[in-house]
Amino acid sequence: MCLREYVCIITHPSVNQAVIVVYLFTSLIYNPGWLLLQTLVPVVLFLLSVIMWSVYHTHTADPTVDLPLPPGSMGLPIVGETLSFAFGIKDFFGSRRKQYGDVFKTHILGIPVIRVVGAPHVRKVLMNEHSLVSAYWPRSVQILLGSHSVATAAGEVHRSRRRGLQRAFSGEALEGYVAMIQRIHVFPLSQTVRERIKTWCSKDSVMGYLESKRMTFALSCETLLGISLPTEDHNALVELFTVFTENIFSLPYNFPGSGLAKGVAARDAIYATIEENLIQKQRVLRERQARNDGEDQFPRETMDAMSRLLLASGENEALTVEELKEIGLELLFAGHSTTGSALTSLILQLGNNSNVVSKIREELEAHGLSRPEQGDLNLYVLSKLEYVSAVTKEILRMTPPVGGGFRTVLKTFTINGYQIPAGWTVNYGIRETHECTDVFADGEKFDPSRWLTHREQEYKFHYLPFSAGPRTCVGKEFAKILLKIFVLELVRSCSWELVGDSVKMKHMPVPYPADGLPVRFTEFNSRSDRINSDIL
Numbered sequence: 001m002c003l004r005e006y007v008c009i010i011t012h013p014s015v016n017q018a019v020i021v022v023y024l025f026t027s028l029i030y031n032p033g034w035l036l037l038q039t040l041v042p043v044v045l046f047l048l049s050v051i052m053w054s055v056y057h058t059h060t061a062d063p064t065v066d067l068p069l070p071p072g073s074m075g076l077p078i079v080g081e082t083l084s085f086a087f088g089i090k091d092f093f094g095s096r097r098k099q100y101g102d103v104f105k106t107h108i109l110g111i112p113v114i115r116v117v118g119a120p121h122v123r124k125v126l127m128n129e130h131s132l133v134s135a136y137w138p139r140s141v142q143i144l145l146g147s148h149s150v151a152t153a154a155g156e157v158h159r160s161r162r163r164g165l166q167r168a169f170s171g172e173a174l175e176g177y178v179a180m181i182q183r184i185h186v187f188p189l190s191q192t193v194r195e196r197i198k199t200w201c202s203k204d205s206v207m208g209y210l211e212s213k214r215m216t217f218a219l220s221c222e223t224l225l226g227i228s229l230p231t232e233d234h235n236a237l238v239e240l241f242t243v244f245t246e247n248i249f250s251l252p253y254n255f256p257g258s259g260l261a262k263g264v265a266a267r268d269a270i271y272a273t274i275e276e277n278l279i280q281k282q283r284v285l286r287e288r289q290a291r292n293d294g295e296d297q298f299p300r301e302t303m304d305a306m307s308r309l310l311l312a313s314g315e316n317e318a319l320t321v322e323e324l325k326e327i328g329l330e331l332l333f334a335g336h337s338t339t340g341s342a343l344t345s346l347i348l349q350l351g352n353n354s355n356v357v358s359k360i361r362e363e364l365e366a367h368g369l370s371r372p373e374q375g376d377l378n379l380y381v382l383s384k385l386e387y388v389s390a391v392t393k394e395i396l397r398m399t400p401p402v403g404g405g406f407r408t409v410l411k412t413f414t415i416n417g418y419q420i421p422a423g424w425t426v427n428y429g430i431r432e433t434h435e436c437t438d439v440f441a442d443g444e445k446f447d448p449s450r451w452l453t454h455r456e457q458e459y460k461f462h463y464l465p466f467s468a469g470p471r472t473c474v475g476k477e478f479a480k481i482l483l484k485i486f487v488l489e490l491v492r493s494c495s496w497e498l499v500g501d502s503v504k505m506k507h508m509p510v511p512y513p514a515d516g517l518p519v520r521f522t523e524f525n526s527r528s529d530r531i532n533s534d535i536l
């Protein structure tokens, strides 16, 4: 055995914790009178165990690479720096980056982690998916998302699942979703964006974050899963989904009352709803296929993502209902709170920047879209709205809904003169990469017009709200459409004022104002309302 292996064994956390326990136990039995010693020795042992914890991790570095681990602190034995992380995720990463630089080590959520920020470093992580790194998700997420998830899959399995899922986000599919989002629905909770905004106007004030999440949940249910339920059942589904997301990051132990057990129970109830809906859908699609009456059998405005996957799986490798229901839940999970956060940031930033709202109105006027009832939207019309598009890009630059991602290191590699050892976990930062880059002049300023002179491609890896490389967000085009339609409908339907200051932000699970963003909306009743609002 070499010296390094001895050090690893002696400093291993379980060894030094065992030493403390044995000491306390024996001193309690044999030396009940040694009070001073009884208080001093545990303190000394504790400090020793902190040092040994850090030494232990230093010795898990790859001995074949002659470079140090990145700087940073591993925190306290066992818990590491998890508590500081949980209590202030943005400040946690921000303060450590100030102290240690763009690449640093820490210990959070029970694992040693190397945090990486900045375009060149993040590029190295993302472009080496499957060779140097692979997706990492805590065990509870893997259990709750199920064995057919895209996000937790690796290697060839990941590639093939992604290919399958991308069928639901083709140009043709997206065109159908634009139509679906504008369609008038029967049930009160499956309202179009425009109808939902109208209900906000009828209230004294609403909580912007809550309403945005409600809207994106209803829209995701309808367009992705094809689920449109009566109010009571819809609310029950929202409840279940809340329990599911609240427990998705929990300890991986499934016993009665545990977070994981609650998450699994909620997930299974959601699966039951998705499955029932899938079976109905399968029947309807088969009937339509059998009719074969020369009419368009599958009008695209009726084809939600699940129907598309059902049809595609009939043609090629068949996806089972079991697989499809897991995919459905994953889409809902990945797509709902992210878009909800972005909508919230839109209401907030536009509420604080009336000059931007005026420019959006000018653009809508120029395209004959300034009144709520004007013009059917489609992909072509949306692509012409350059300023609206710039606004959504700027929102995702300033407040990216996903702060970063985790990867397991498969093979030791180097970044910035440090080794990133195999077996550790890398966490790449999106939000801080946006903040630290100097490619955006006046980066702290909300300025959509910067996107009129530069193309997104020029900023690759400096700007990556949807990540990049083989794990780029599958739903990114869908999300962009949703955000554009929201901006358009909001600006042409109403004016609004922020009731609170909504300055302090929280970042878990997604960014949102700590006060929930209270807002007062006022519907436009006439053209003069709109003009007056522009003047004000």
Ligand code: HEM
Pocket (backbone or CB within 6 Å): 150, 151, 152, 162, 224, 330, 331, 332, 334, 335, 336, 338, 339, 342, 400, 401, 402, 404, 405, 406, 464, 465, 466, 467, 470, 471, 472, 473, 474, 475, 476, 478, 479
């Ligand atoms: C503004 C909204 C959204 C943002 C900012 C966003 C962002 C992201 C990011 C950063 C990742 C990569 C995470 C990682 O590196 O581990 C990702 C992955 C993913 N997103 Fe999104 N997302 C959004 C909306 C959506 C929507 C609407 C859907 C589905 C309809 C979706 C489905 C997925 C899926 C399935 C993955 C996993 C991809 C893979 O591992 O290959 N996302 N998203």
